[in-house]
Amino acid sequence: MNAPRPAAPEALTRRSLLKRGLFGGALLALGGSAVLASRDGLSLPLPPEGLRVLGAREYAALQALARRAFPPRPGWPDADTASVAFTADGLLARGDPAVAKEVKELLGLFDNALAGFLFAGRVTPFSRLSPEAQDAAFEDWRTSRLMLLRTGHHALRTLVYSAYYMHPATAAAAGYLAPEGFHDANAVPWKGEGPRPAPLTQKEGSTP
Amino acid sequence: MSGRIFTGDELTEDRVVTCDVCVVGSGAGGGVLAHELVRRGLDVVMLEEGGYRTRRDFDLKEATAYPAMYQELANRATDDLAISILQGRTVGGGTTVNWCASFRTPPEILQRWRDVHGVKGLDEATLAPHWDWLEERLHIRDWPIERANRNNQLLWEGLGKLGYSRGTVKRNVKACAALGACGLGCPTDAKQSMLVTLIPDAVEQGMRLFANVSARKLELEGMRVTAVHADVLDPRTDRPSGRRLTVKAKVTAVCGGAINSPALLLRSGLTARGRVGKRLFLHPVVVSTGRFRERVEAFYGAPLTVYSREFIDRGPGKLGWLLEVPPIHPVLASVTMPGFGAAHQEMMEQLPYANALISITLDGVQPGDEGGTVALRGEREYSRVKVEYPLTDFHWEGFREALKVSARLQFAAGAEQVLSPHSSPVVMRSEQDVGLLDRAPYAPLLCRVASAHQMGGCAMGGSAKTSVVDSTLRYWDADNLFVVDGSVFPTALGVNPMETILGLAHWGSQHVAAAVGGRV
Ligand SMILES: Cc1cc2nc3c(=O)[nH]c(=O)nc-3n(C[C@H](O)[C@H](O)[C@H](O)COP(=O)(O)OP(=O)(O)OC[C@H]3O[C@@H](n4cnc5c(N)ncnc54)[C@H](O)[C@@H]3O)c2cc1C
Ligand code: SF4
Numbered sequence: 001m002n003a004p005r006p007a008a009p010e011a012l013t014r015r016s017l018l019k020r021g022l023f024g025g026a027l028l029a030l031g032g033s034a035v036l037a038s039r040d041g042l043s044l045p046l047p048p049e050g051l052r053v054l055g056a057r058e059y060a061a062l063q064a065l066a067r068r069a070f071p072p073r074p075g076w077p078d079a080d081t082a083s084v085a086f087t088a089d090g091l092l093a094r095g096d097p098a099v100a101k102e103v104k105e106l107l108g109l110f111d112n113a114l115a116g117f118l119f120a121g122r123v124t125p126f127s128r129l130s131p132e133a134q135d136a137a138f139e140d141w142r143t144s145r146l147m148l149l150r151t152g153h154h155a156l157r158t159l160v161y162s163a164y165y166m167h168p169a170t171a172a173a174a175g176y177l178a179p180e181g182f183h184d185a186n187a188v189p190w191k192g193e194g195p196r197p198a199p200l201t202q203k204e205g206s207t208p
Numbered sequence: 209m210s211g212r213i214f215t216g217d218e219l220t221e222d223r224v225v226t227c228d229v230c231v232v233g234s235g236a237g238g239g240v241l242a243h244e245l246v247r248r249g250l251d252v253v254m255l256e257e258g259g260y261r262t263r264r265d266f267d268l269k270e271a272t273a274y275p276a277m278y279q280e281l282a283n284r285a286t287d288d289l290a291i292s293i294l295q296g297r298t299v300g301g302g303t304t305v306n307w308c309a310s311f312r313t314p315p316e317i318l319q320r321w322r323d324v325h326g327v328k329g330l331d332e333a334t335l336a337p338h339w340d341w342l343e344e345r346l347h348i349r350d351w352p353i354e355r356a357n358r359n360n361q362l363l364w365e366g367l368g369k370l371g372y373s374r375g376t377v378k379r380n381v382k383a384c385a386a387l388g389a390c391g392l393g394c395p396t397d398a399k400q401s402m403l404v405t406l407i408p409d410a411v412e413q414g415m416r417l418f419a420n421v422s423a424r425k426l427e428l429e430g431m432r433v434t435a436v437h438a439d440v441l442d443p444r445t446d447r448p449s450g451r452r453l454t455v456k457a458k459v460t461a462v463c464g465g466a467i468n469s470p471a472l473l474l475r476s477g478l479t480a481r482g483r484v485g486k487r488l489f490l491h492p493v494v495v496s497t498g499r500f501r502e503r504v505e506a507f508y509g510a511p512l513t514v515y516s517r518e519f520i521d522r523g524p525g526k527l528g529w530l531l532e533v534p535p536i537h538p539v540l541a542s543v544t545m546p547g548f549g550a551a552h553q554e555m556m557e558q559l560p561y562a563n564a565l566i567s568i569t570l571d572g573v574q575p576g577d578e579g580g581t582v583a584l585r586g587e588r589e590y591s592r593v594k595v596e597y598p599l600t601d602f603h604w605e606g607f608r609e610a611l612k613v614s615a616r617l618q619f620a621a622g623a624e625q626v627l628s629p630h631s632s633p634v635v636m637r638s639e640q641d642v643g644l645l646d647r648a649p650y651a652p653l654l655c656r657v658a659s660a661h662q663m664g665g666c667a668m669g670g671s672a673k674t675s676v677v678d679s680t681l682r683y684w685d686a687d688n689l690f691v692v693d694g695s696v697f698p699t700a701l702g703v704n705p706m707e708t709i710l711g712l713a714h715w716g717s718q719h720v721a722a723a724v725g726g727r728v
């Protein structure tokens with residue numbers, strides 16, 4: 001069975017956004033260029049179901065970020081158990097193709113050694129940094145003076161959070177259990193043929 | 209004659225249909241308008257780009273609801289991502305996923321539309337019989353404070369303690385089990401949305417509704433719209449299936465909501481001399497999160513039942529706001545709540561103890577407050593629009609003061625901690641800490657802003673020079689084109705917009721009907 005197709009991150013990056021800012025066009029080129037990236041990022045085994053939008057490296061960079069967002073915690077699935085990057089891939093596949101392309105570019109930039117060097121003076125791709133250095137690198141994007149990086153931070157953060165909290169176990173861990181006994185998966189949608197089904201009455205009286 | 213609801217998978221070849229009126233969009237505006245036209249015996253075809261989702265699909269899960277029933281998978285935002293935008297995209301539009309709060313238009317807003325924007329013939333007395341009818345049919349009734357969930361009661365108590373005005377909210381529900389899932393689609397059909405009320409009524413009386421059909425372009429000859437060209441979408445992928453539907457109607461009514469209605473006009477080359485897409489209002493919202501010792505469980509219970517307009521009018525030049533509480537389900541909470549890593553996890557673990565207080569700011573009524581704009585991103589991309597909404601010192605001042613009031617209210621109601629919506633949150637442990645909000649950064653993305661109420665973009669007004677539609681909702685430069693939805697508001701409202709849109713559509717239907725050929 002397919003994993004649920006959860007909501008896309010509420011705010012992904014935009015092409016125009018990548019072109020904005022001090023180094024706009026150059027940054028975009030960096031993100032898109034594997035050659036310039038010069039150093040290998042983390043490589044992770046790909047999900048058996050395969051990926052629909054993300055490349056192997058983008059997948060690994062996103063999962064590396066998810067591991068920082070969701071460190072092991074009792075009662076909660078960790079980033080790998082919740083398959084965050086895989087779920088995010090499903091989200092991107094469901095959304096507008098242009099958005100997916102931009103997120104790929106953004107992830108390229110995010111895990112790019114040369115970009116890291118230009119922004120922060122480090123030459124190690126994000127996905128290969130130590131956990132503490134990863135936190136610091138992501139935090140740098142949040143507070144950057146470049147609107148471009150702040151927006152990138154926001155987009156990636158939203159993507160991993162919405163993917164993680166789509167997982168049924170996380171909603172339950174956060175205290176939300178969908179009320180049972182109300183949803184009827186077999187209800188027949190009326191399309192105009194034949195008489196309209198009578199309104200539900202079983203809860204009548206509960207409304208003032 | 210019985211009509212029919214068709215879905216994208218049933219449309220396996222190109223089709224051309226003719227009718228009296230083509231209604232584009234099935235939300236608050238489109239649903240009411242279509243119903244009123246069919247009731248007058250007119251032949252109506254309705255197009256809806258979202259899917260036909262019914263209670264069979266409403267499984268009370270965010271993972272199912274957002275991708276299926278919201279614009280851009282609940283991922284719509286302004287161009288700089290500084291304001292996230294929740295907007296419906298399904299049969300019934302926003303009414304299928306909204307939180308049921310029902311308010312008549314504040315009289316001072318209608319007066320402003322008349323005095324400042326030149327709108328004629330739209331006052332409280334004129335609208336009253338329309339609202340009366342709608343309130344009866346949609347079962348709009350007060351939801352008494354005894355039935356409020358803890359989230360709403362906390363607001364009520366905080367308002368009482370600080371001596372601020374407060375009221376309970378009317379809701380369009382019948383036999384509501386108070387599940388709190390309104391934003392995910394009501395699984396019991398208790399919510400009296402267009403999906404379960406006026407749309408089926410209209411279908412029963414002959415309307416044809418095509419779901420998964422996105423209107424791309426209006427074709428014009430001179431001053432008249434001659435055809436609506438639409439793409440059929442594959443319901444499984446939401447991508448164009450390659451099939452086309454062409455509707456040839458005597459009259460066309462664009463009811464795609466603020467943002468999408470101006471986008472459709474722009475795609476059709478209709479700019480109303482640069483006015484289309486201007487004056488977009490979002491009721492920009494800032495959220496204050498309180499943590500309580502008791503369980504609040506803001507995801508259960510009727511979501512929005514208490515309000516205060518104490519701060520709606522702060523005097524000239526100041527942004528005012530409406531206070532309410534939203535439901536807080538985990539996905540929305542996770543992207544809204546600040547922080548990262550373990551700190552964020554701790555907050556999420558405390559979600560059942562959280563109360564969120566929203567300040568819904570009233571935009572478009574202060575001098576110089578022109579709101580945002582809608583533009584196109586380029587022909588190639590089939591669904592995306594470019595929304596810009598510059599946030600200025602005027603807004604940030606209002607947000608900051610609103611957050612201070614929220615924090616005080618939450619402490620008055622017993623909060624042990626209050627967090628601001630900054631990306632690095634201001635953490636307040638008592639009222640004494642509220643001053644910390646003055647030192648926080650107020651800038652795009654450093655302080656989160658959201659919107660669930662989109663208005664404007666095809667403003668109504670007294671002159672073709674300053675507005676897009678006239679006081680009968682007719683596009684100034686075309687004889688048989690109307691806009692009937694929230695996009696015609698010349699300003700925002702300062703109350704939740706659904707009932708204003710319903711009322712406008714009910715009233716405006718006479719003008720649309722008249723344009724078909726004398727039937728009023
Ligand atoms: C989560 C949420 C909670 C809310 N809570 C409340 C509340 O409690 N009270 C309240 O008053 N308001 C609330 N609102 C707002 C309210 O629902 C909207 O203001 C209202 O529904 C807008 O009505 P409309 O007719 O302008 O557009 P919509 O209701 O948005 O309808 C427009 C429809 O047109 C379709 N469409 C757009 N373009 C095209 C096209 N080109 N071709 C075909 N179809 C198209 C869209 O898919 C959509 O279904 C809420 C909104 C949201 C999202
Ligand atoms: S609160 Fe009432 S209207 Fe909303 S989803 Fe639950 S039963 Fe339906």
